[in-house]
Amino acid sequence: MATENEEFVKRWYGSPTVGNSNVISRNYLDSLFIETRYMNSGTPSTEFTLYGETFSSPIMSAALSHIDHFMAPGSAERLARGVIDANAAFWYGMAPDEEIDRFVSMGARMIEVIKPFADRDKIYRKIEHAEACGLMAVGIDIDHVFANDGSPCICFGEELRALTTAELADICKAAKLPVIAKGVLSTYDAEETLKAGVGGMVLSHHHNRIEFAVAPLRILPDIAKVVDGSVPLFVDCMIQTGMDALKALALGATAVGIGRPLMTAIRNDPENGVKDYLLKANQELAKAMAYTGCTDLSKIDSSIIHFSER
Numbered sequence: 001m002a003t004e005n006e007e008f009v010k011r012w013y014g015s016p017t018v019g020n021s022n023v024i025s026r027n028y029l030d031s032l033f034i035e036t037r038y039m040n041s042g043t044p045s046t047e048f049t050l051y052g053e054t055f056s057s058p059i060m061s062a063a064l065s066h067i068d069h070f071m072a073p074g075s076a077e078r079l080a081r082g083v084i085d086a087n088a089a090f091w092y093g094m095a096p097d098e099e100i101d102r103f104v105s106m107g108a109r110m111i112e113v114i115k116p117f118a119d120r121d122k123i124y125r126k127i128e129h130a131e132a133c134g135l136m137a138v139g140i141d142i143d144h145v146f147a148n149d150g151s152p153c154i155c156f157g158e159e160l161r162a163l164t165t166a167e168l169a170d171i172c173k174a175a176k177l178p179v180i181a182k183g184v185l186s187t188y189d190a191e192e193t194l195k196a197g198v199g200g201m202v203l204s205h206h207h208n209r210i211e212f213a214v215a216p217l218r219i220l221p222d223i224a225k226v227v228d229g230s231v232p233l234f235v236d237c238m239i240q241t242g243m244d245a246l247k248a249l250a251l252g253a254t255a256v257g258i259g260r261p262l263m264t265a266i267r268n269d270p271e272n273g274v275k276d277y278l279l280k281a282n283q284e285l286a287k288a289m290a291y292t293g294c295t296d297l298s299k300i301d302s303s304i305i306h307f308s309e310r
Contacts, residue, residue: 019211028215037293044289062257065093082274113139143183172197224252242284
């Protein structure tokens with residue numbers, strides 16, 4: 001069985017090669033244009049409610065993980081603090097229980113993303129801990145299961161294994177929190193995870209885990225039709241600005257996650273970088289909403305989007 005630890009950094013940062021799914025996603029985002037609507041517009045509200053919690057924006061942190069392993073010690077807490085100070089939802093992945101406890105004690109309103117551990121009991125234990133901490137929801141990385149040669153992935157010493165629909169259904173039934181399937185990028189997986197009873201989906205190719213992946217925003221309208229408003233749809237992968245967020249929301253997303261730019265923000269300004277980045281992105285979203293006549297999030301729809309092949 002292959003290990004991916006040695007290639008983790010390379011995959012995290014990627015490279016602009018042919019088939020790079022990050023580049024494909026970015027190009028698709030940039031191929032979408034908006035039409036302006038000034039008549040009867042006004043100052044918009046970006047207030048957003050998710051799983052009973054109210055936030056300033058539908059722009060959240062993506063589920064980053066192992067931040068302190070690859071960055072300066074304390075970076076994970078700086079990430080959490082910045083998200084909290086921006087009044088945004090905090091997503092985080094594959095963390096020991098004590099790290100989750102620390103984030104919660106800081107005041108994070110949090111969604112923890114759990115790996116599809118081959119040791120299925122560990123998934124249940126992690127969910128029980130999340131419930132005890134009072135998290136908003138938990139996610140499961142349905143797409144982080146294979147190494148580069150197609151064998152089971154060994155991630156930081158943990159073997160991962162693909163979930164069956166029945167296994168995911170059992171997890172959803174047992175959990176007292178909404179269970180979010182992270183890594184949905186097809187109507188097939190949308191249908192199967194919905195059948196299992198998930199409480200949300202994240203459209204993502206997990207930062208170029210597979211080359212030539214369809215851009216999340218390209219498949220988003222199809223998945224939105226399958227879901228038909230029954231569960232929230234979240235999007236990450238190359239979401240960088242408030243304009244990116246508007247395009248995703250217009251095509252059916254409930255909210256979006258920003259990932260690597262927040263890591264850069266921590267490097268550039270450890271104390272305030274994350275908060276400032278998220279606040280700026282929300283200002284950009286508010287501007288885009290005002291210019292398109294969307295006075296609140298419910299007014300955003302696909303009629304403002306124009307598609308261009310490029």
